[in-house]
Amino acid sequence: MLIGSFAYAQQATPLEKVYRHPRAEVERALRDMQADATGALPALDGFVNADSSTFDLYDNPQYQFRIKVTEQAPEQTLVSVSARITAWRPNAVPSQSVYVLLPSNGRLERDLLDHLNAYLEKGSPRQPSDPPSTPTASVRVPTAASRTTGTTVRFAGVVDSPVAKSVDRIAPKRDFKSADPVTPATEIAKVQAEREAVQQEEKKLQEQISQLEADRKSQVRFTDPAMVKTEQAPIFERADELSKVLFRADPQDEFEVTEARSGWVHIRLEDLGQGWIKMSELQLPNEADDIGSSAATDFIEPSEEVASFNGNWVPLKDKPTLFVVAQPKHVIPKDSLGRSQIEFAKHAFLDGYRAAAHSQEKVVGVAVVFLGDKAGVAAATLIDINRWHKGTISDKLFLERCSLSPPDAFRDGVKR
Numbered sequence: 001m002l003i004g005s006f007a008y009a010q011q012a013t014p015l016e017k018v019y020r021h022p023r024a025e026v027e028r029a030l031r032d033m034q035a036d037a038t039g040a041l042p043a044l045d046g047f048v049n050a051d052s053s054t055f056d057l058y059d060n061p062q063y064q065f066r067i068k069v070t071e072q073a074p075e076q077t078l079v080s081v082s083a084r085i086t087a088w089r090p091n092a093v094p095s096q097s098v099y100v101l102l103p104s105n106g107r108l109e110r111d112l113l114d115h116l117n118a119y120l121e122k123g124s125p126r127q128p129s130d131p132p133s134t135p136t137a138s139v140r141v142p143t144a145a146s147r148t149t150g151t152t153v154r155f156a157g158v159v160d161s162p163v164a165k166s167v168d169r170i171a172p173k174r175d176f177k178s179a180d181p182v183t184p185a186t187e188i189a190k191v192q193a194e195r196e197a198v199q200q201e202e203k204k205l206q207e208q209i210s211q212l213e214a215d216r217k218s219q220v221r222f223t224d225p226a227m228v229k230t231e232q233a234p235i236f237e238r239a240d241e242l243s244k245v246l247f248r249a250d251p252q253d254e255f256e257v258t259e260a261r262s263g264w265v266h267i268r269l270e271d272l273g274q275g276w277i278k279m280s281e282l283q284l285p286n287e288a289d290d291i292g293s294s295a296a297t298d299f300i301e302p303s304e305e306v307a308s309f310n311g312n313w314v315p316l317k318d319k320p321t322l323f324v325v326a327q328p329k330h331v332i333p334k335d336s337l338g339r340s341q342i343e344f345a346k347h348a349f350l351d352g353y354r355a356a357a358h359s360q361e362k363v364v365g366v367a368v369v370f371l372g373d374k375a376g377v378a379a380a381t382l383i384d385i386n387r388w389h390k391g392t393i394s395d396k397l398f399l400e401r402c403s404l405s406p407p408d409a410f411r412d413g414v415k416r
Contacts, residue, residue: 014066014082015109021120023071026079029119030067035112038064039185041085042192048085048102058087058100063108063184079116083108111187225254225391226265226282233281239264246275254394257282298340299326302348302368306361313403315381316365322352327371337374338410342399344368345378345410353385376409378402 019026030036041047041061068080083104091097228249237244246269249255255267255277265279302324309316326348332340345368352366367379380402388398404410 014068014080015106015113016078016080017113017117018072019077019079019117019120020075021077022075023069023077025120026077026116027069029116030069033115033119035065035067035116038062039188042188042195044085044087044102046191047083047105047107049105050102058089058102061085061087061102063104065108065112067112079113081109081112083112108184111184115184226257226267227251227395228253228255228277228281229283230281233277235267235269235275235277237275239266239276241278243276249277249281252395254391255282298329298332299344300329302326304352304355306359306363309365309367309379311367311377311379311403311405313379313405316367316379316403319364320362321365321367321379322356322363324348324352324366324368325371326368328373332372334373337372338408341370341374341376341378342404342410345402349378349380349385350389353382353389356382370409374409377405378410379405 039062041063044050044055044058044061045052047061047063063083063085066082066084070078070080072078085102085104085108086099087102089098089100228251231251232248233250233253234248235246237246255269257265258268258274259266260279263279264276265282266274266276268274304322304324306320306322309319309321311317326341326344328337348368349366352363356363356366363382365379365381366385367377370376370378380398384393384398384401387393388395393401
């Protein structure tokens, strides 16, 4: 319900506590504690019964206490307290901006009652055996008939009862802060400090997570084997050139790669467990896409078509095959022509495999038809190309499974 510039919400039931102190002493303690003062809250979270998702809608949260003091017996006083929490809810239409009264969850009330108890026990100890500082005759103690049933301390109001005035004359003034410095305001400041500490801790954790994520991204992982490409490549015990050399690998030796970082590759060994090799010594799995790239410049951009393989090679005989026609761009020395054609065939196999994977035409293999001085046909099934590309079979075994016809056209390009 909206009344004037305030929106009211149903408030929680006041909290009550009985103190074994005279009402006047309790009222005096409340005044010394400045319990009726207005205080600012660092946030609404933790102090109100409301949907936390709406807290961002409010500004400038504040609180005030409604306190009712009731005498139950000469040495027994009931204190009832409720917190009035308000916040400003702005609106794009200024006339619709309002102060909102939010229901307390009881935390402020409990704190005040606990602080009042601490003050009564520490701040204003009563000494019944001590003589009063002023004549007893000047103290007017109300009779049972004249006692009121309760006194309400509300916001800026002042407790003003005959008993309170008498206590003012009898009891010396005491500084509450020196007796018990803990007040609702300091409690709120403590909560705010704890929240800031948590936020700082969360920030540190987020920075650690970001660093770990950056470290993870800097590490390249492989599941396919890699092949050694240099002579006598040293396999080290650790990723350090000063560490022990376990053995030296030969070209085309293959190893399972588990991790690569900072110029080093971690490999799994069959008998010796594991080792490290310089990345420059290996042809990594993801470098297979570059196979034959240099040889590709030796041939005119090939033409392609899908047709039935009419040769005698059983794996592709009479099956739909992607044909690639390659013709040299220039004169290639005969002693290196076979090697160039093998390298180009590998390049064409990979390109054909990728093209077939995205084509709607059914293709089971790739055949590269070479024109020129060493005319011939190199053919492979898509299954074998896939296995070779993933490293399941070695380069040597792959070429052995291909059809290279006639063999003389590719002889100097196949390693024995």
